[in-house]
Amino acid sequence: MAVDQALLENAARLGPTLRLYRWRPACLSFGRNQQTLGRYDPARLRARGLDVVRRPTGGLAVLHDAELTYAVAAPVADIGRPRAAYAAISAALVEGLRRLGVGARVVAAADGRAPAPDAAYPCFGEAAPGEIAAGAGKLVGSAQRAEHGCLLQHGSILLDGDQAAVAALGTGPAPVAGSGRNATIAGLLGALPPVEAVGAAVIAGFEARIGILLAPRPLDSAERERARTLETHFASDAWTWRR
Amino acid sequence: MAETPQDLLYTEEHEYLKRTDEQNVFQVGITDYAQGELGDIVYVELPAVGASFSRMDVFGTVEAVKAVSDLYCPIAGEIVAINEALADNPALINTDPYGDGWMVRIRIRDESDLDGLLGADEYAGHTG
Numbered sequence: 577m578a579v580d581q582a583l584l585e586n587a588a589r590l591g592p593t594l595r596l597y598r599w600r601p602a603c604l605s606f607g608r609n610q611q612t613l614g615r616y617d618p619a620r621l622r623a624r625g626l627d628v629v630r631r632p633t634g635g636l637a638v639l640h641d642a643e644l645t646y647a648v649a650a651p652v653a654d655i656g657r658p659r660a661a662y663a664a665i666s667a668a669l670v671e672g673l674r675r676l677g678v679g680a681r682v683v684a685a686a687d688g689r690a691p692a693p694d695a696a697y698p699c700f701g702e703a704a705p706g707e708i709a710a711g712a713g714k715l716v717g718s719a720q721r722a723e724h725g726c727l728l729q730h731g732s733i734l735l736d737g738d739q740a741a742v743a744a745l746g747t748g749p750a751p752v753a754g755s756g757r758n759a760t761i762a763g764l765l766g767a768l769p770p771v772e773a774v775g776a777a778v779i780a781g782f783e784a785r786i787g788i789l790l791a792p793r794p795l796d797s798a799e800r801e802r803a804r805t806l807e808t809h810f811a812s813d814a815w816t817w818r819r
Numbered sequence: 820m821a822e823t824p825q826d827l828l829y830t831e832e833h834e835y836l837k838r839t840d841e842q843n844v845f846q847v848g849i850t851d852y853a854q855g856e857l858g859d860i861v862y863v864e865l866p867a868v869g870a871s872f873s874r875m876d877v878f879g880t881v882e883a884v885k886a887v888s889d890l891y892c893p894i895a896g897e898i899v900a901i902n903e904a905l906a907d908n909p910a911l912i913n914t915d916p917y918g919d920g921w922m923v924r925i926r927i928r929d930e931s932d933l934d935g936l937l938g939a940d941e942y943a944g945h946t947g
Contacts, residue, residue: 608887609862609880634862634885657856658886692861693882704884720886 577605578806581632582799583649584721584728590796592650592788596775602641603627604745607634607719609693611819617747618817624745630816633719633730636691636699639745642736642760644774648782649728655786658720661727662706664786669708669716669733672781676774678764680710698742700734700758713759733778735771736762821852821946824917828933829942830893832875836936837917839924844899848921849881849890849912852946857883860909865901865922872896872925874932879922881912890922894932900924 583593604626606612612630616637621628626639648655648665655661666682673680685705691697699717703709708716718731739758762768779790795803809815823829828836833853837846854860862882872878872892879890901923905911912920927933937945 607882607885609864609882632887634882634887658888659856659858659884662884662886694862706884718885722886722888 577629577631577810578803579795580647580728580730581806582803583647584723584726585802586799587649587726588651588724592648592654594779594782594790595647596778597645599640601625601627602639603629604742605638605640606630607636607693608632609634610636611694613817613819615696615746615748621745628816629810630818631719633721633728634693635717635719636695636697637742638699638717638732639739639742640732644733644735644771645730646733646778647728647730649726651726655727658722658727661729662720665729666706666708668782668785669778671785672778675780676769676777678710678761680708680715683707683709696748698739700739702756710759710764713757715759733774734758734760735774736760736768821850821855823850823939823943825939827939828936829939830936831945832891834891834893835917836893843930844924844926846921847893847923847925848916851916854913854916857881857886857888859883860912863905863909863912866898868898868901870898893936894925894927895929896925896927898923899926
């Protein structure tokens with residue numbers, strides 16, 4: 577989270593960046609404004625061997641385990657205003673998944689409002705308009721943050737597993753609303769391709785649809801420095817359990 | 820076409836200030852253009868009454884379609900009221916941004932700070 581936020585804060589200077597990463601150990605991430613107090617128990621999550629973090633972006637809980645996380649940080653001038661950027665990134669992800677042999681689609685806007693952060697169900701319990709589904713379930717869950725003319729959008733591309741496990745990590749009864757199942761790349765293809773192949777397909781999708789040529793680069797010194805500072809913030813209970 | 824009332828002041832970050840009956844107290848919210856760009860607003864976080872901010876300090880956040888945006892204080896001052904109705908009904912920001920969807924009332928410190936804000940036509944030029 578610290579690196580994603582550091583990319584956002586340096587995007588005006590460095591231009592668009594796409595980052596792909598995975599989590600070790602597995603981690604439960606909460607949305608910036610998600611209600612977690614009374615809904616999740618830190619001791620119970622620790623006992624399951626899970627890290628916990630609160631994202632700077634919106635949305636609901638995601639279990640980062642058998643998945644690939646993407647993050648895009650870019651000036652609005654390059655990637656468009658929030659909703660246009662959301663649509664462009666969804667198109668890039670669908671294109672990348674198509675190259676992998678996965679027939680994914682963008683969920684239509686006719687389904688009404690996005691879930692409020694007080695909703696008790698997890699991110700993958702319901703596909704919001706503009707998100708990506710395949711087969712009968714949601715395949716990619718994404719969230720955004722806008723700050724000083726730049727955007728961060730990151731999201732989880734599910735490789736395998738069942739996000740219904742997120743509901744079971746909560747302390748309350750399983751929610752009735754938002755109990756939809758997720759799709760996974762392994763389920764759709766019948767076998768899990770190497771994660772490097774998924775990453776390469778995502779990069780190709782971004783290059784084809786957004787027209788940004790991406791070259792691998794390490795964080796520069798300002799980004800590294802800022803990420804180190806932000807680590808303390810994102811690791812603090814005061815932030816993770818803020819509401 | 821987004822509504823941009825002539826009698827308000829604006830910032831490039833899409834907040835507006837509206838004069839109230841109380842001297843030096845202004846109502847602050849986000850513009851019709853901003854709410855349209857954000858889409859359905861599902862959550863808003865506002866500061867406590869009594870909090871003080873400098874110009875461009877972050878005074879709150881809004882969340883729409885899982886997109887979080889900071890709210891920037893358009894002018895230095897002290898929060899004297901917040902719109903409690905938004906906690907239960909943040910969609911008021913979408914339906915009536917200049918009326919029932921107001922966010923905070925702020926007592927400004929220095930009247931001359933108003934000179935740094937945009938008029939309606941100038942703001943409309945930023946959103947065209």
